[in-house]
Amino acid sequence: MPRSAFTADPPLLEMCGIGKSFPGVRALNDVALSLRGGEVLALVGENGAGKSTLIKMLGGAHQPDRGTIRVAGGAVELASPAAANAAGIGVIYQEFNLIPELSAWENIFLGREASWGFVRRKDERQQATKLFQQTGVDVPVDTPCGQLSIAQQQIVEIVKALSQDARLIVMDEPSAALTTQEVDRLFEMIRDLKRRGIGVIYISHRLDEVFEIADRVAVLRDGELVGEAPTHELTRQRMIEMMVGRNIEDEFPKRYHEIGLPRLVVCELQHPKLAEEISFEVRSGEVLGLTGLIGAGRTEVARLIFGADRATGGSISLDGVQLDIRGPRDAIRAGICLLTEDRKQQGLVLGAGVRENFGLPNLPELSSFGFVHGGQERAACDSFVKRLNVKISHPQQLTGNLSGGNQQKIVLAKWLQRNAAVVIFDEPTRGIDVGSKYEIYLLINELAEQGKAVVMISSELPEVLGMSDRLLVMHEGRVTGAIEDAAAATQEQIMELAAR
Amino acid sequence: MVNRNLTGSLVSRFLSDYGMLGVLLVLGGLFGVLTIREQHPTGADAGRQVANVIAERQGENARVLIVARDTSEDRLFSDAAAKQLEAIGATVLARVNGSPGDVRAAIEKIVADGDQINAIVANDVTAKWSVYDRFPSLGSAARVTPTPYFWPDFLKLSNLLGVANQTAIYAMIAIGMTMVIVSAGIDLSVGSLVALASVVAALVIRDGGGGAGAGVGMVVVGCLAGIAVCGAAGAFNGLMITVFQIPPFIVTLGMMMIASGLAFRLSDGRSISELPPSFLWLGGAQTLSVPNPVWLMLALYLVAHVIMSRMVFGRYVYAIGGNEEAARLSGVPVKRMLLTIYTICGALAGLGGIVLTSQLAAGDPKFGLMYELEVIAAVVVGGASLMGGRGKVFGTLIGAFIIAVIKNGMNLTNVDPFNQRIVLGAVLLMAVLLDTLRRRR
Numbered sequence: 001m002p003r004s005a006f007t008a009d010p011p012l013l014e015m016c017g018i019g020k021s022f023p024g025v026r027a028l029n030d031v032a033l034s035l036r037g038g039e040v041l042a043l044v045g046e047n048g049a050g051k052s053t054l055i056k057m058l059g060g061a062h063q064p065d066r067g068t069i070r071v072a073g074g075a076v077e078l079a080s081p082a083a084a085n086a087a088g089i090g091v092i093y094q095e096f097n098l099i100p101e102l103s104a105w106e107n108i109f110l111g112r113e114a115s116w117g118f119v120r121r122k123d124e125r126q127q128a129t130k131l132f133q134q135t136g137v138d139v140p141v142d143t144p145c146g147q148l149s150i151a152q153q154q155i156v157e158i159v160k161a162l163s164q165d166a167r168l169i170v171m172d173e174p175s176a177a178l179t180t181q182e183v184d185r186l187f188e189m190i191r192d193l194k195r196r197g198i199g200v201i202y203i204s205h206r207l208d209e210v211f212e213i214a215d216r217v218a219v220l221r222d223g224e225l226v227g228e229a230p231t232h233e234l235t236r237q238r239m240i241e242m243m244v245g246r247n248i249e250d251e252f253p254k255r256y257h258e259i260g261l262p263r264l265v266v267c268e269l270q271h272p273k274l275a276e277e278i279s280f281e282v283r284s285g286e287v288l289g290l291t292g293l294i295g296a297g298r299t300e301v302a303r304l305i306f307g308a309d310r311a312t313g314g315s316i317s318l319d320g321v322q323l324d325i326r327g328p329r330d331a332i333r334a335g336i337c338l339l340t341e342d343r344k345q346q347g348l349v350l351g352a353g354v355r356e357n358f359g360l361p362n363l364p365e366l367s368s369f370g371f372v373h374g375g376q377e378r379a380a381c382d383s384f385v386k387r388l389n390v391k392i393s394h395p396q397q398l399t400g401n402l403s404g405g406n407q408q409k410i411v412l413a414k415w416l417q418r419n420a421a422v423v424i425f426d427e428p429t430r431g432i433d434v435g436s437k438y439e440i441y442l443l444i445n446e447l448a449e450q451g452k453a454v455v456m457i458s459s460e461l462p463e464v465l466g467m468s469d470r471l472l473v474m475h476e477g478r479v480t481g482a483i484e485d486a487a488a489a490t491q492e493q494i495m496e497l498a499a500r
Numbered sequence: 501m502v503n504r505n506l507t508g509s510l511v512s513r514f515l516s517d518y519g520m521l522g523v524l525l526v527l528g529g530l531f532g533v534l535t536i537r538e539q540h541p542t543g544a545d546a547g548r549q550v551a552n553v554i555a556e557r558q559g560e561n562a563r564v565l566i567v568a569r570d571t572s573e574d575r576l577f578s579d580a581a582a583k584q585l586e587a588i589g590a591t592v593l594a595r596v597n598g599s600p601g602d603v604r605a606a607i608e609k610i611v612a613d614g615d616q617i618n619a620i621v622a623n624d625v626t627a628k629w630s631v632y633d634r635f636p637s638l639g640s641a642a643r644v645t646p647t648p649y650f651w652p653d654f655l656k657l658s659n660l661l662g663v664a665n666q667t668a669i670y671a672m673i674a675i676g677m678t679m680v681i682v683s684a685g686i687d688l689s690v691g692s693l694v695a696l697a698s699v700v701a702a703l704v705i706r707d708g709g710g711g712a713g714a715g716v717g718m719v720v721v722g723c724l725a726g727i728a729v730c731g732a733a734g735a736f737n738g739l740m741i742t743v744f745q746i747p748p749f750i751v752t753l754g755m756m757m758i759a760s761g762l763a764f765r766l767s768d769g770r771s772i773s774e775l776p777p778s779f780l781w782l783g784g785a786q787t788l789s790v791p792n793p794v795w796l797m798l799a800l801y802l803v804a805h806v807i808m809s810r811m812v813f814g815r816y817v818y819a820i821g822g823n824e825e826a827a828r829l830s831g832v833p834v835k836r837m838l839l840t841i842y843t844i845c846g847a848l849a850g851l852g853g854i855v856l857t858s859q860l861a862a863g864d865p866k867f868g869l870m871y872e873l874e875v876i877a878a879v880v881v882g883g884a885s886l887m888g889g890r891g892k893v894f895g896t897l898i899g900a901f902i903i904a905v906i907k908n909g910m911n912l913t914n915v916d917p918f919n920q921r922i923v924l925g926a927v928l929l930m931a932v933l934l935d936t937l938r939r940r941r
Contacts, residue, residue, distance in 0.1 A: 308829055332831040346829050349822035351889040360819055360830040363812045370811045414830070 010073030012037045012199045013058075013089075013168055018067035020053055027053040028064075028223045037167065037197040040190060042204065042214035042231070045243055046405070046433030049220040051172075051203055058170050058201075059091035060084035071168070090161025091170040094431070096153050100146025104128060107145055108160045131159045135189055150294070151182035158189065162198075169193065170201040175209055176431050179293040179459065180495065187213050205433060206460070207236050219243055244435045252466030253438065255445040259469060260284035263319055263453040264336075264422045266305060270313035273300045275477030277314060282422065282453035287444060289468030289486060290457045292498045296474040298457045299341060302424045306338035307331040318421060332361055335421035339411055339428055341457070343404075347411040350400030354392055355381045357399050358414045384413035389439065405436030412443060423447055424455040429463065441467060461491040473497035520883055520898045520931070527902060528654075531909035535653040540624035542573045546646040547580030547621075553644050554619050555588040562590035564619045565606065567626040570597045574623065581621050593617060600631040607635055619644060653912050661791060667904040668793035669694075669859075671897055673852040673871065674878045675804045676734075676845030678896045681879050682808075683841050684821040684888025685748040689737065690849035690875055692759035693730040694868025697853030699763045701726035702772035702863020711774030719779045726857075727850040733759055734846020738839035748842075756872065763865035772863040783858030793855050800848075805893045817841060821888030877924075878903055881931040903927070 013035040020028040028050045035041050045051050056062040057069070060078040068075050071087045078084045084091065098107045105128035128141050132155075139152050139159075148156065154174055161169050175183045190200055190213055204210055210217060211231060218228045219242040227242045240251075263284050268277040274297055282288045290298045304311045307325040316323050318334060325331045331338075340346035348357050358381040359366060366377045381395060388409045392402065399410055408428065415423065425444065429437045444467060448454050458464045464471065464486070471483040473494055481497035483489045541549065554562050566581055568574035575597055582592050593615055594606040603626075610617060620632070620643045627645045632638050653659060673690050680687045701722040705711070709718025733755055740751040785792050808814035816837050819827040828834045852871075857863050882899025884891025906927060910920045 306829075328829050329831045329833055338829065340829060345823070346825050349819050349826050349889065351822040352818060356815060356818065359815065360827065360832065363815060364831075367812045370813060372810060372812055372815060374810070 010070070011035060012039075012072060014070040014073075015054075016068050016070070018054070018057070018064045018069070020057070020062060020065050026223055031067075031220070031223075031225045033218055033225070033228075035168065035199045035201065037199050038194045039216065040194060040200045040202055040214045042202045042210040042217045043220065044204070044207070044210060044217060044239065045220035046435050049243070049433070050223040051220055053223075054220070055091055055093075055170050055172055055201075055203065058084060058089050058168075059093070060089075085164050085166075088165060088167040089170065090158075090164060090166030090168070092154065092157040092161065092172065092174065094172045094176060096157055098145040098153055098156060101144055103144055104132075104139055104141045104148070104156045104159075107156060108163050112164075127163070128159070131163055135159060135162075135192065137185065137189065149182075150177040151179075151185070154178070154186065155189070158193075166198070168199045168201070170203075172203045173205065173431055174202070175204055175206060177294065180461075181293075183209065205431065205437075207239055208462075210239070211236070221245055240434050243433070251438070252463075253442050253445055255287075255448060257285045257445070257449045259286045260451060264305075264455075265317045266301075266314070267316070268314040269301065269304055269311050269316070271300060271304055271309065271311055273297060273477060278479060279314075280472060280479070280482075282455055284451045284453060285448050286469045287448050287454045287456055287467055289464040289471040290455055290474065291459065291461070291464045291471060291494060292474035292480075294459060295476075296498065297477040298474050299426055300477075301474075302338055302426050302455065302457060305331070305422075306336055306424065308338065332418065332420070335418075336424070337361075337415040337418055337420040337422070338424045339408075339415060339426060341427040341430060343407055343411050348399045348407055351398060353396040354385070354390075354399055354402075354410055355395045357410055358384065358417065361414055362417050380417055381413070384417065388413055388443070405432045408432055408436065408440065412440065416443070416447075420452070422453045422455070424457070426457045427459065428456065429458070429460070461494055464494070465489055465491065520881065520895060520902060523931075524898050524902050524905065527905050527909065531654040531905065531912065532652040534909070535655075535912045536650055537653050538648050539651045539656075540648050541646040542623065543576045544580035546623065547577040547582075548584045550621050550644050550646055551581045551584035551588070551590075554585065554590065554621065557642075558590070558619060560589040562619050563615065563617055564590055564592050564621055565610065565617050566592060566595045566621040567603050567629075568597050568623060569626060570599075574626075577623060578621075585621075600629045603629065603631045604634065607631075607638070611635070611637065624648070654909060659908070659912075661789075661794070663901075663904050663908045664794045664797075665791040665859075666908075667900050668791070668797040669852045669856050670871065670874050670878055670904070671797050671900040672800055672855070673845075673849050674875045674882075674896045674900050675800055675893060676841075676848035677875045677879050678804075678882070678884055678891055678893055679808070679817055679841045680748070680845045681876070681884045681886060682821045682888060682891045683817050683838060684824065685741070685838070685841070686752065686876070686886070687734075687737065687748065687842065687845050687849075688752040688872045689733065689755035689759055690845065690852075691868040691871035691873075692756045692763065693733055693846055693849035694853035694856060694871050695763040695865045696733070696759045696766075697726035697730045697850035698857040698863045698867045699767045699772065699865050700729050700863075701854050701857055702775060703766060705776070705779060706772055706774045709776075712776050714776045714779070716778045719776060722779070723782075723854045726854050727847050730759075730850025730853065731843050731847035734849075735839060735843040737846065738842035741842065742835040742838050760865070767863065767865045769865060771866075773861060775857075775861060775863070780858055780861055783855050784861070793859065796855065801893060801897050808893050813837075813840075818889055821890070823889075874903070875900075877928050881928060883935060885935075899931075902931075 011034040015031065015033045018028055018031040031054065043051050053062060057064055057078065060081040060083050063079060069078060070076065076087045078087060099110065105125045108128050109124045125141060132139050132141065135155065137155050139155050145153055145156060158169065174186060178186060193200055202214060214231045216228065216230050217234055217239065219226050219239065221243060261284055262281040264282040267279050270277050278301055292298055303309045305316055307327045307330055316325060323334050325334065344350060355377060359377045363372060366373050378395065385392060390406050390409045392406065399407055428440050444454055444456065456467055468486040471486045471489060472479055473481040475498055554564060564585055566578045568578040578595055578597055582595055585592050593610050596602050596606050617638060622643050622645050624645055627643045677687060677690065704722035704725045705714045705719055709715060709722065737751050737755050740746050741748050783793055787795055808817065816832045819832055820834055820837055824834060853868060856867055878900035879891065879896050880886065881902050882895035884895065903924065906924065907920065910923065
């Protein structure tokens with residue numbers, strides 16, 4: 001479409017020649033984007049491509065070094081989050097800005113309480129209820145937000161933005177922690193926003209979603225805009241190639257492995273959070289997919305095996321030897337590793353360097369008489385950094401400053417060094433770009449080929465189907481089905497078991 | 501380019517870890533300039549210098565009266581002067597180490613003997629005594645004093661060692677506090693533990709070893725008992741924190757009151773001063789002209805630095821403070837570590853109490869008051885984060901010295917004690933502010 005067709009009606013958002021550098025990194029270079037009201041623009045790209053920086057500019061958290069931002073034709077300077085709100089831009093970050101102890105309506109009006117420091121409880125509560133009704137979603141307005149589900153919290157964030165008269169809503173990976181049904185509901189909301197003439201910028205790593213919801217797609221790579229096109233003109237393959245900058249043959253790499261004898265045998269595992277006893281086994285060279293909706297108890301099973309929570313009954317044995325696991329330390333010593341789903345809260349010490357994080361579970365082997373073998377540790381860490389293609393500027397770099405994909409690789413490295421017999425991955429590719437995903441899949445295959453027992457928990461059905469040999473589906477704390485041949489299974493089959 | 505980045509980041513890391521060293525040096529320089537005064541040499545060197553002046557002027561004909569006070573420093577002065585004068589063949593008519601009255605008696609005796617004094621060796625104080633005016637016959641005899649020079653009071657070796665000696669106890673306790681704070685905790689009980697250790701050690705030595713006559717063995721037992729009691733109190737803190745998940749602030753606040761109460765109970769609120777000389781050696785004596793507490797402090801800091809930077813223990817402490825859950829899920833024995841950390845902190849507070857008792861030659865339940873705040877201030881000024889995960893052992897040492905230097909400098913420049921507290925509070929806030937600003941960039 002020729003741009004001149006819209007001269008009468010300036011676009012809702014126009015970003016022009018945007019550039020931004022951080023010490024040592026050029027985050028964005030000459031990026032131009034535009035968005036009309038009622039349009040959904042998907043912003044895709046690998047981690048580190050500059051999406052977050054761009055969003056933070058719109059949210060007023062970062063200021064561009066170069067370039068201009070126009071909202072409805074007028075140049076704006078988004079010097080602070082408040083300025084962004086005033087310009088009608090609402091940004092919903094991956095980590096929500098909700099105060100867990102406050103209720104939905106208190107959060108929505110936080111910082112905008114009227115009249116001399118007194119809260120107009122009634123007014124605010126009524127307004128909030130009305131806004132929720134408009135969105136057609138049922139969220140308890142009085143429950144503390146910490147007790148709401150992730151999906152509900154997201155809706156609170158969206159309503160908060162709407163209550164501030166946002167004309168443009170930016171969503172950063174809104175679906176990352178949602179189940180399929182919740183994503184559907186989110187899409188309904190987005191379509192409703194479109195009808196109301198609100199522009200949406202939608203960031204996601206899940207390309208299926210992009211095809212479903214976006215009118216247009218903009219692809220960022222290494223801080224530059226490498227392509228922009230209406231969604232219907234693009235194929236999935238083409239989009240991935242634009243993001244990665246090279247041809248990708250297959251999303252899920254092939255595996256050449258032999259499945260052997262059972263290694264990990266879980267027998268009648270009990271815990272108050274599980275509705276019934278759980279038993280299963282994982283064989284040598286096998287990838288067992290554990291799937292289901294969020295909250296189905298998959299993570300709980302993993303934590304029980306790893307000793308992060310104490311099982312109230314049941315037994316776990318490895319290679320025929322019964323294990324007495326009282327904590328993660330015992331599990332690690334026995335040869336079980338868990339890559340947690342939440343790498344920032346549970347996987348990494350963000351304020352510590354790459355090498356310190358790498359060494360943490362490996363210090364017993366990398367030390368003698370309590371002294372750390374700095375040289376050995378450095379050599380081992382460096383070799384993994386090279387092998388996993390981790391992009392760091394120096395080995396002392398704080399892991400908090402790395403992109404999500406690189407953080408996950410550090411978590412991988414620290415556990416791979418242990419050479420454990422059982423490796424449990426909990427959502428290993430959540431929030432990770434396509435290129436890094438592929439590398440992680442390759443590693444999972446490599447572990448299986450070495451004869452290890454691998455458990456992979458994932459909510460992304462194509463991933464579970466593409467990577468597993470065998471599948472267990474969970475629903476509300478019980479195993480509702482086992483699929484022996486994952487290659488022959490379909491997504492519908494899994495959903496039926498998961499939502500039973 | 502990569503290399504420059506690396507060095508650049510190493511330099512900035514060093515600055516963020518030890519940037520306070522620069523502040524300490526600037527403060528030292530500031531007080532160095534502010535406290536420049538006329539200094540009068542004392543001791544043996546001064547005595548020899550004065551004798552040489554007389555030798556130059558009068559040679560063997562000199563008939564000298566030496567006047568000094570009755571102090572060890574002045575005795576050294578007069579001894580050296582007499583020795584040197586005799587060595588060049590001059591005559592020392594009399595040597596006075598005493599009061600103006602003693603001087604008058606000496607001069608009267610010399611005059612009665614018919615001797616003529618033609619030179620008086622004195623120092624800056626004794627030269628100003630008016631006793632000489634009573635004897636007009638002395639008119640021709642010059643009073644020779646050591647040549648004065650200009651030097652900052654602050655930078656006198658004795659002052660610097662004094663500062664170090666006074667800081668040593670805070671600094672020792674601050675090692676344990678650094679570990680606690682790096683692990684994202686806090687220990688408010690250290691001040692009271694100082695008092696408890698002081699009382700326990702003094703009681704064991706008095707009641708078990710017979711007070712001032714106690715043998716070395718019993719002294720050692722007393723010291724170990726004081727440290728062990730405080731270590732046990734620290735372990736109790738650790739247990740409450742790990743097993744019952746009570747916040748460290750509350751647990752150690754409770755222990756602060758309990759330990760203080762125990763110290764008063766055990767001692768009936770009285771000071772215990774029946775202590776043998778062997779016990780006073782630790783806090784009062786010097787080795788190679790440096791006070792023993794300073795040596796002890798330096799040794800502890802070296803060990804602590806190695807533990808925190810080179811050993812698994814230190815790695816675990818930083819990991820727990822940075823992200824306790826991630827540490828636990830990486831196989832770090834979090835509970836055992838916290839228990840150990842609080843035990844070490846308690847034991848070091850106990851050691852601080854022993855040294856203080858030895859320095860002040862008494863066990864007293866009133867010792868250690870507000871030490872916890874002083875020690876926490878040192879750790880924070882030294883760059884540790886109360887959020888945990890960050891802070892260096894030597895940073896804390898620098899922090900302790902920054903506070904000590906400011907206090908000492910203000911004393912030397914006659915700053916009002918009330919104002920001193922205001923300044924110290926402001927310094928603490930400035931340190932945290934600087935740290936926050938540096939991190940924000």
